Amino acid sequence: RLFFRHKADFPSLRMLLTIRKQLRSHPALIPLFFFIGGGTTMSLLYLARLGLRNPDVSWDRKNNPEPWNKLSPNYQYKFFTVNMDYSKLKKDRPDF
Amino acid sequence: MAHPSQLGFQDAASPVMEELLHFHDHTLMIVFLISTLVLYIIVAMVTTKLTNKFILDSQEIEIIWTLLPALILILIALPSLRILYLMDEINDPHLTIKAMGHQWYWSYEYTDYEDLGFDSYMIPTQDLTPGQFRLLETDHRMVIPVESPVRVLVSADDVLHSWAVPSLGIKMDAVPGRLNQTAFITSRPGVFYGQCSEICGANHSFMPIVVEAVPLEHFENWSSLMLEDA
Numbered sequence: 001r002l003f004f005r006h007k008a009d010f011p012s013l014r015m016l017l018t019i020r021k022q023l024r025s026h027p028a029l030i031p032l033f034f035f036i037g038g039g040t041t042m043s044l045l046y047l048a049r050l051g052l053r054n055p056d057v058s059w060d061r062k063n064n065p066e067p068w069n070k071l072s073p074n075y076q077y078k079f080f081t082v083n084m085d086y087s088k089l090k091k092d093r094p095d096f
Numbered sequence: 097m098a099h100p101s102q103l104g105f106q107d108a109a110s111p112v113m114e115e116l117l118h119f120h121d122h123t124l125m126i127v128f129l130i131s132t133l134v135l136y137i138i139v140a141m142v143t144t145k146l147t148n149k150f151i152l153d154s155q156e157i158e159i160i161w162t163l164l165p166a167l168i169l170i171l172i173a174l175p176s177l178r179i180l181y182l183m184d185e186i187n188d189p190h191l192t193i194k195a196m197g198h199q200w201y202w203s204y205e206y207t208d209y210e211d212l213g214f215d216s217y218m219i220p221t222q223d224l225t226p227g228q229f230r231l232l233e234t235d236h237r238m239v240i241p242v243e244s245p246v247r248v249l250v251s252a253d254d255v256l257h258s259w260a261v262p263s264l265g266i267k268m269d270a271v272p273g274r275l276n277q278t279a280f281i282t283s284r285p286g287v288f289y290g291q292c293s294e295i296c297g298a299n300h301s302f303m304p305i306v307v308e309a310v311p312l313e314h315f316e317n318w319s320s321l322m323l324e325d326a
Contacts, residue, residue: 026155028155028156028158028162031162032162035162079181082178082185083182089188
C-alpha cells in the first residue's frame with residue numbers, strides 16, 4: 001500500500017472519468033469539445049508547420065543558416081494554392 | 097474612383113477584387129440574417145407577457161446553438177482562406193514595375209527592358225481642367241497593358257507610405273529598405289485611382305496613385321514616348 005496507488009487515484013484519470021460522467025447527463029457538451037478540440041489541434045498543427053517548414057525559420061544555425069536561399073522558383077512553400085501549379089513554372093533564371 | 101456619398105466598394109477591375117466583392121456580399125448576408133434574428137428575439141422577449149420560472153436546462157437546444165454557429169463560421173472561413181491564398185499567388189508576370197514612395201509623390205520605374213523612370217505628383221486643385229478629379233489626378237500615370245499580369249515592387253525612400261488602388265483590390269505598405277511584392281491583372285481597360293494609405297507627413301492626403309490600363313500597342317507607344325522625353 002506504500003508503493004502501489006489505485007488507478008483511479010491519478011488526477012488526470014480522475015478528470016477524464018469526471019468528464020465522461022458529466023457528458024452522459026449533458027450530451028450537449030460533446031459538440032463543444034469537438035469544435036474547441038479540433039480548432040486547437042488545427043492551430044497547433046499549423047504553428048508546427050510554420051516552425052518546421054517556413055523558409056524564414058532556421059533552427060540549426062550551423063548546418064542550415066539561411067534556408068530562404070535554398071528555394072527554387074518551382075517550390076511551393078504556401079500551404080494551399082488555388083490556381084497555380086508551381087511545379088509547372090519554367091525556371092528562367094541563373095543558378096548560384 | 098468613388099462617387100460622392102458612396103458606401104460600398106468601387107467596381108472591381110481585377111479578378112481578385114471581384115472575389116473580394118462576392119465574399120463580402122456572402123458574409124454581409126450572413127451578418128444581416130443573424131442580426132435580424134437577434135433583433136427579432138430581443139423584441140419578442142421584451143414584448144411578451146409570458147413567464148416561465150421552471151426551465152433548468154435543455155440539451156437539444158444547446159446542441160443546436162453550438163453546431164449552427166460553428167457551421168456558419170466554417171462557411172465564412174473557407175472562402176476567406178481561399179481568397180487569402182489566391183491573393184498571394186504570383187503567376188508569371190509579364191511586367192515588373194517598381195513603385196517608390198517619397199514625401200510626397202510616387203515614382204515609377206520600368207526597368208525590364210530600358211531604364212524608364214518618372215515621378216507622379218498630384219495635380220493641385222487650382223490647375224485642374226474641367227472633368228478632372230480633385231485630389232486624385234496626377235501629372236504622370238502608371239500605364240500598364242490591360243489583361244497582362246503585372247508585378248509591382250513597392251518600397252519607400254524616406255518614411256512609411258502605402259500603395260493602394262481599391263478597384264484593383266491592392267494595398268501594399270511601402271517600407272524604407274524593404275521590397276514588398278504584389279501582383280495583379282486588370283480585367284478591363286480604364287483609369288483606376290488610389291491614395292497613399294500610410295500617414296507620411298503634411299501632404300499624406302495629397303499623393304495619389306493613378307493606374308491606366310491600355311491595350312498593348314498603346315502601352316508600347318507610351319513607353320517609347322516617355323523614354324524619348326526623359
